[in-house]
Amino acid sequence: MKRKIPRPIPLVSSPATQNPRRHGHFYSTASNANLRTWFDKYFEKTNVHAWNSLIADLARSGDSLESLRAFSSMRKLNLIPNRSTFPCAIKACSALSDVRSGQQAHQQALVFGFEFDLFVSSALIDMYSKCGQLGDAKNLFDEIPQRNIVVWTSLINGYVQNEYPLRGLSLFKELLSRGDDDDESSVDSFAMVSVLTACSRLSAEGMTEGLHGFVVKCGFDRDVGVGNTLLDAYAKGGSVGMSRKVFDGMTDRDTVSWNSMITVYAQSGLAREAFEAFSAMVKGGLTRYNAVTLSTLLLASAHCGSLRAGKCVHDQVIVMGLLDNVVVGTSVIDMYCKCGQVQMARKSFDVMEVKNVRSWTAMIAGYGMHGLAREALDVFYQMLGVGVRPNYITFISVLAACSHAGLVDEGRHWFNVMNHQFQVEPRLEHYSCMVDLLGRAGHLHEAYDLIKRMKVRSDFILWGSLLAACRIHKNLELAEISAQRLFELDPSNSGYYVLLSHIYADAGRWKDVERMRELMKDSGLVKTPGFSLIELNGRVHVFLVGDKEHPRHEDIYRYLEELGVKLQRAGYVPDMTSVPHDIDEEEKEVNLRGHSEKLAVAFGIMNSVPGAMIQVMKNLRVCGDCHTVIKLISKIVNREIIVRDSKRFHHFKDGFCSCGDYW
DNA sequence: ATAGGGTTAG
Numbered sequence: 001m002k003r004k005i006p007r008p009i010p011l012v013s014s015p016a017t018q019n020p021r022r023h024g025h026f027y028s029t030a031s032n033a034n035l036r037t038w039f040d041k042y043f044e045k046t047n048v049h050a051w052n053s054l055i056a057d058l059a060r061s062g063d064s065l066e067s068l069r070a071f072s073s074m075r076k077l078n079l080i081p082n083r084s085t086f087p088c089a090i091k092a093c094s095a096l097s098d099v100r101s102g103q104q105a106h107q108q109a110l111v112f113g114f115e116f117d118l119f120v121s122s123a124l125i126d127m128y129s130k131c132g133q134l135g136d137a138k139n140l141f142d143e144i145p146q147r148n149i150v151v152w153t154s155l156i157n158g159y160v161q162n163e164y165p166l167r168g169l170s171l172f173k174e175l176l177s178r179g180d181d182d183d184e185s186s187v188d189s190f191a192m193v194s195v196l197t198a199c200s201r202l203s204a205e206g207m208t209e210g211l212h213g214f215v216v217k218c219g220f221d222r223d224v225g226v227g228n229t230l231l232d233a234y235a236k237g238g239s240v241g242m243s244r245k246v247f248d249g250m251t252d253r254d255t256v257s258w259n260s261m262i263t264v265y266a267q268s269g270l271a272r273e274a275f276e277a278f279s280a281m282v283k284g285g286l287t288r289y290n291a292v293t294l295s296t297l298l299l300a301s302a303h304c305g306s307l308r309a310g311k312c313v314h315d316q317v318i319v320m321g322l323l324d325n326v327v328v329g330t331s332v333i334d335m336y337c338k339c340g341q342v343q344m345a346r347k348s349f350d351v352m353e354v355k356n357v358r359s360w361t362a363m364i365a366g367y368g369m370h371g372l373a374r375e376a377l378d379v380f381y382q383m384l385g386v387g388v389r390p391n392y393i394t395f396i397s398v399l400a401a402c403s404h405a406g407l408v409d410e411g412r413h414w415f416n417v418m419n420h421q422f423q424v425e426p427r428l429e430h431y432s433c434m435v436d437l438l439g440r441a442g443h444l445h446e447a448y449d450l451i452k453r454m455k456v457r458s459d460f461i462l463w464g465s466l467l468a469a470c471r472i473h474k475n476l477e478l479a480e481i482s483a484q485r486l487f488e489l490d491p492s493n494s495g496y497y498v499l500l501s502h503i504y505a506d507a508g509r510w511k512d513v514e515r516m517r518e519l520m521k522d523s524g525l526v527k528t529p530g531f532s533l534i535e536l537n538g539r540v541h542v543f544l545v546g547d548k549e550h551p552r553h554e555d556i557y558r559y560l561e562e563l564g565v566k567l568q569r570a571g572y573v574p575d576m577t578s579v580p581h582d583i584d585e586e587e588k589e590v591n592l593r594g595h596s597e598k599l600a601v602a603f604g605i606m607n608s609v610p611g612a613m614i615q616v617m618k619n620l621r622v623c624g625d626c627h628t629v630i631k632l633i634s635k636i637v638n639r640e641i642i643v644r645d646s647k648r649f650h651h652f653k654d655g656f657c658s659c660g661d662y663w
Numbered sequence: 664a665t666a667g668g669g670t671t672a673g
Contacts (some may be wrong), residue, residue, distance in 0.1 A: 049664055054664095083665065091665090117665090119665050121666080123666050124666090156667090157668075191668085193667095193669055194669095223668095226669080227669090228670070232670070255670080259670040263670060266671095292671045295670095296671060296672090299671080328671085328672080331671075356672095358673050359672080359673085361672095365673060
């Protein structure tokens, strides 16, 4: 039977057609490529107005290069550009990040006497900021005797977009303190959006709240753009609830509003709410969805690991003809990787016509999380081969891939050359990968030395990797050092107490095990309960450790018991290293049997056709015993079983795991 | 005929 594909809502038009040219030139129906030809054929070459229209239309429709060409043709004819000519030409320069042309335009604007023209000045400030030349933007701003709000906003935006949101905010403060007597520079909704964007970059909730009050007082809360940015700023500051309140209170909502709300949910891991918001958007019928919407829904699908949902969105991507959109294509790759289907991801990757750093990186990261380090490195070499410059996330992905597969030499190599050969300074995340890689491979002291030598401040992820490695390689001394740091850095996480007490137990230090238990109790910490999810026929089933709530739990335990007999025949011996130490042996086995991933796998097998693949997702790491058991089950029942845990994927098949038992 | 804004992918 053919899968039912939801009926598409027409694709939202591209910016060019979304804002139809307000001025009906007779050539306005011609495509950009023909615009210049039409122009040359029908216009007097001396008509400055016509040249201005041509330059403006080309710049507006995104054909910046052609716009600049028109500008230079006009100059070659020795026509005198007027004050309308420059802003558009300069805008084309900023769209191309072409500082040299921008500087030339700047020079000519001075020659033709537009030094104090605010339209020209604001375009120039914007151009210099977009080209990363904040100093030039600031100098120009300082020399303007009579500034208006557009000029102020241009510079505020420059700061925000060059990652100086704090400077953007203080410039806004300066603007406010200038007094209200000047109408030309009083705050408008555009300025408000820029300032709120600064807030969202800072993730400063207090600031957002304060500005929210200002927004309401000035009546900007009726502006869609302001509402959208406010919503986003609250979310980035951690208040999903306030985001929703802003969204609910908006008088108008456009596609960006809905996309923003869906994104907030998707990024907070609230996939269900994301899909519900989307369904409300479609039901409302007033707003069309676009590439951004689908991209965000793919993120939500990836987050909850729902291949079913992801495929559905992918179908919609195809229907809407968005496959050649780089962002959407990259989201598709990410979705398939995180839903366990690397091969599908690779297929989507191969058909992408335009790939950028992020697309390449998504594929590398995807292979890495599936333990396919060789494939990850192959893609990385290909990427270098075609001349795409890796960024810092690419290197995180490469190092993580090496770490998942234990490729110590490759990892060391790329860590050592990333700075000198690729000008990517190692950050905390790179050090974390290296500590993980070295630690798990048994080079504990090299890992510890690396931490001591590094110039950036350490965090709990880094020490957590070292502590986990200390357990594998039974190093009590380093374990205590790491744990001490972890108790300070991440005091509310109970996992480190649990891990350290396991290490003590492995060493037979029972008094210390008891001490850990007391410590945990005193600080009011409880073990994070493990749970697993499995999706069957569009329904998600949740299993907790030792689940006795699930309606079918008795059947599941019975089935696991049946399997247990076959397991023992296959040579299985329970691995007790992950169970509490303060219970007797029999209880330990019961405890092990109730691990949520086992329950989910069993339930999956019981409720699917023979031979069907089983996919399970777990909130914590898979324990050693479950790993062994699921491996054997995959052989006994002849099923492919994919388990996604908090760090990576395990593909079990024919009694083997893709990780080669290295994790 | 001219200037400044908000949502997306690793």
